[in-house]
Amino acid sequence: MSSLDARLGALRGTAPPVPHNARTLAALTANPSCERRVVIDAAGIDKDALAAHLGHGRPLQKSPLALDYGLVFERKVTSRGGTPLVPLLREALGLTLSEVAYADVNSVGSDHDTSPLRIRHARTRHLVLSAARRKSEPRTLLDHPVLRLTVAGHSVYLEPDVVAFQHNGNFHIVEIKSFPVIHGQPDPAKVAAALTQAAAYVLALRELLQDDGLPPQRVSDTVVLVNPRNFSHHPTATPHNARTQIRNLSRHLGRLHRLPELLDRLPPHTTFDLAPGPDKKPTRPRGDLAADLATTRPHYTPGCRHHCDLAFHCRTEARNQGRIEALGTAVGEDLAGIDTIATALALTDGHLHPSRDHKDITQALRHADRIHADLRTGRA
Numbered sequence: 151m152s153s154l155d156a157r158l159g160a161l162r163g164t165a166p167p168v169p170h171n172a173r174t175l176a177a178l179t180a181n182p183s184c185e186r187r188v189v190i191d192a193a194g195i196d197k198d199a200l201a202a203h204l205g206h207g208r209p210l211q212k213s214p215l216a217l218d219y220g221l222v223f224e225r226k227v228t229s230r231g232g233t234p235l236v237p238l239l240r241e242a243l244g245l246t247l248s249e250v251a252y253a254d255v256n257s258v259g260s261d262h263d264t265s266p267l268r269i270r271h272a273r274t275r276h277l278v279l280s281a282a283r284r285k286s287e288p289r290t291l292l293d294h295p296v297l298r299l300t301v302a303g304h305s306v307y308l309e310p311d312v313v314a315f316q317h318n319g320n321f322h323i324v325e326i327k328s329f330p331v332i333h334g335q336p337d338p339a340k341v342a343a344a345l346t347q348a349a350a351y352v353l354a355l356r357e358l359l360q361d362d363g364l365p366p367q368r369v370s371d372t373v374v375l376v377n378p379r380n381f382s383h384h385p386t387a388t389p390h391n392a393r394t395q396i397r398n399l400s401r402h403l404g405r406l407h408r409l410p411e412l413l414d415r416l417p418p419h420t421t422f423d424l425a426p427g428p429d430k431k432p433t434r435p436r437g438d439l440a441a442d443l444a445t446t447r448p449h450y451t452p453g454c455r456h457h458c459d460l461a462f463h464c465r466t467e468a469r470n471q472g473r474i475e476a477l478g479t480a481v482g483e484d485l486a487g488i489d490t491i492a493t494a495l496a497l498t499d500g501h502l503h504p505s506r507d508h509k510d511i512t513q514a515l516r517h518a519d520r521i522h523a524d525l526r527t528g529r530a
């Protein structure tokens with residue numbers, strides 16, 4: 151085990167690691183300034199379990215009904231060795247294929263494996279590279295492959311609910327999504343989010359090929375989304391050009407802070423271990439956990455609640471510290487450079503003399519304050 155893995159393991163404590171998935175990567179790039187999230191995700195810490203223990207609510211919790219629906223649809227599409235997918239791919243990609251070889255990478259390893267992700271990644275790697283090099287097996291479907299991607303200078307496993315489809319040495323990512331396509335029209339916001347997630351798999355598959363000296367361009371920019379047609383369980387497949395999402399994700403990932411530097415800034419013995427008791431319930435005092443979380447630097451924005459389980463905790467923390475971000479993105483942008491509400495108020499009422507950089511903002515604050523006072527006293 152590398153020293154980096156050991157440090158991340160100490161942060162995680164006794165819990166098994168939660169692998170990255172495309173959603174967590176897309177979220178990382180939605181808020182690349184958040185060092186807290188980079189550290190927690192790199193350590194594979196279950197953010198939902200942290201949020202539940204901290205008692206601030208869990209913004210991303212999905213209804214069990216929606217989860218069941220998604221699972222049933224996915225199983226239907228990948229049943230019988232991926233048979234239902236073949237005509238869909240034929241149509242979506244304009245291919246003339248009658249059948250494909252199918253490999254379910256999910257079934258590699260067993261409950262007794264200590265590192266099933268590693269084993270499944272090794273299997274995925276073997277299947278992808280032999281499919282890329284051999285012409286004897288020109289079409290392969292990989293169900294639940296495990297890929298690896300470099301994030302913040304650290305390799306993370308991606309465990310996609312997706313199929314990688316190889317045809318004559320070229321690969322496509324196929325994403326199975328449970329949001330419907332109604333009369334040929336999917337929700338554009340959901341398509342954009344799905345393509346950003348698929349972009350993570352494209353990059354990871356390209357990294358795998360490149361590491362073995364193969365051209366990364368063999369992984370296509372065209373991603374196939376498989377969705378329920380109208381309100382039925384019948385699947386429909388649509389090809390989408392994901393070039394923009396791949397480029398954006400690649401750029402964002404390149405800008406993420408380097409992990410070792412972030413870990414060096416943490417006090418020794420920092421841990422986010424929930425210390426589960428014999429009944430598996432956390433025994434860690436909440437205040438203690440919150441204090442250790444506070445050693446990482448967050449970058450709260452109201453948008454966090456759409457992509458991060460810790461949003462309500464970070465919002466409460468920002469409010470308690472009187473931070474400007476708690477007032478929303480527009481106020482944060484207007485008061486750029488001022489960190490706390492107390493500083494803004496002190497500049498407004500003259501208790502604080504503005505630096506040269508803050509002169510314009512201070513003038514604007516004082517002007518707004520005068521208007522507010524006039525409205526309150528009825529002079530306006």
Ligand code: SF4
Binds near residue numbers: 449462
């Ligand atoms: S909710 Fe907190 S940890 Fe999550 S991205 Fe926002 S600031 Fe970072």
